[in-house]
Amino acid sequence: MNNKIKIVRKPENLKTVRDFVSTTLQSMSVPDPEINMMVLAVDEVCANRILHTPSNPSEAYNNIELEIQNDNNNFTFLIRDTGDPYDINTHESPDIRKLIAEKRKGGIGLLLVKKIMDSIEISRSEPYTVLLLRKSLKFV
Amino acid sequence: MRITTVKENEFYIIGIEGDLDASSSIQLDQAIEEAVANKESKIIVDCSQLEYISSAGLGVFMSYIHDFQENNISLVLCQLSEKVRNVFQILGLDELIKIVGTKEEAKTN
Numbered sequence: 001m002n003n004k005i006k007i008v009r010k011p012e013n014l015k016t017v018r019d020f021v022s023t024t025l026q027s028m029s030v031p032d033p034e035i036n037m038m039v040l041a042v043d044e045v046c047a048n049r050i051l052h053t054p055s056n057p058s059e060a061y062n063n064i065e066l067e068i069q070n071d072n073n074n075f076t077f078l079i080r081d082t083g084d085p086y087d088i089n090t091h092e093s094p095d096i097r098k099l100i101a102e103k104r105k106g107g108i109g110l111l112l113v114k115k116i117m118d119s120i121e122i123s124r125s126e127p128y129t130v131l132l133l134r135k136s137l138k139f140v
Numbered sequence: 141m142r143i144t145t146v147k148e149n150e151f152y153i154i155g156i157e158g159d160l161d162a163s164s165s166i167q168l169d170q171a172i173e174e175a176v177a178n179k180e181s182k183i184i185v186d187c188s189q190l191e192y193i194s195s196a197g198l199g200v201f202m203s204y205i206h207d208f209q210e211n212n213i214s215l216v217l218c219q220l221s222e223k224v225r226n227v228f229q230i231l232g233l234d235e236l237i238k239i240v241g242t243k244e245e246a247k248t249n
Contacts, residue, residue: 011163018159018192036223043194047162096202096231105169105203108231109195115230 003068009050009081017046017066021077024068030075034137041116042066042077044109045088045131053083061127077133085129088113088120143171151247152180157189160197169200172215176204181213184246188219193227201237214238218246 005020007013021042025035046064061082069076093114094107113120113133121132141164144155152175160168175183185201201215208215216238220228228234240246 011161014161014163014194015159018161032223033226036226040194040227043161047194047196051162096233096236100202100205100236103203103206105165105199106195108198108202112195112227112230 004065006063006065007046009053009062009064009083011047011050014043014047014050017064018043020066021068025075028070030137037116038075038077038135041113041133041135042079044113045077045079045133048086048109049079049081049083049131052086053081073137075135075137077131077135079131079133080128082127083129085122085124087122088131089122141167143167145171145174148247151182151184152178153184153186153243155186155189159192160190161192161194162196165194165196165200168197169203172200172204176207176213181211183213183215184243185215185217186219186243187217187221187224190220190224193224198228198231198233202233205236214249216240216246216249218243 003024005017007016018039021039022035025038049064063081065080067078069078088110091110093111096108099107117133117135119134123130141156141158141160144157146153154171154175156168172183204215218240219242220239225234225239228237228239238249240249
């Protein structure tokens with residue numbers, strides 16, 4: 001099975017990403033509640049990459065690639081694009097009540113990712129920024 | 141995603157169908173803004189057809205909590221699937237936003 005997908009960096013393509021993650025994890029017999037959480041985390045990271053990366057005049061640089069690997073229920077989601085690196089781990093986790101008081105609509109996406117995934121790594125391999133999201137599942 | 145609005149007596153019902161994500165959350169924001177502009181004070185969000193929500197959708201609800209408390213506007217979400225409700229629970233937003241089972245319950249809150 002092909003566990004890779006490439007999309008053009010546009011918000012309307014997030015649904016394609018979600019469907020791909022969902023279908024791939026279903027084929028790996030992952031239970032629905034875990035699928036839903038991992039779909040959300042990948043969606044949040046891709047949305048973040050789409051919304052906070054300026055589009056490049058060259059079409060070749062306006063894609064996001066996603067690959068899902070499964071090693072004995074240790075899942076790795078590799079997300080690669082040509083946007084600038086942004087270290088999600090140094091991003092200060094916002095206080096929800098403060099965001100509410102400030103009437104903010106954004107700021108909680110990365111918090112969700114951190115809650116769902118075991119680890120998030122970011123690296124630069126020119127011309128790409130590579131994010132690795134990892135999640136280990138223990139099935140009963 | 142599709143948004144529907146309907147008035148049922150004193151209640152302003154916003155229905156969400158489909159996926160509420162970074163590409164569609166602005167539509168919900170506009171629907172709530174419109175309700176506020178119309179001076180609606182009892183807003184119910186019917187989530188029975190809501191299939192997915194991401195932080196972009198949560199953020200829209202979050203951004204109105206403060207104003208609605210100050211202006212005595214009630215916002216109640218109802219008929220969430222377990223999958224959608226779980227997303228509210230991750231960050232504890234289910235304790236900050238009123239969520240009930242049925243539309244009838246929403247009307248009595």
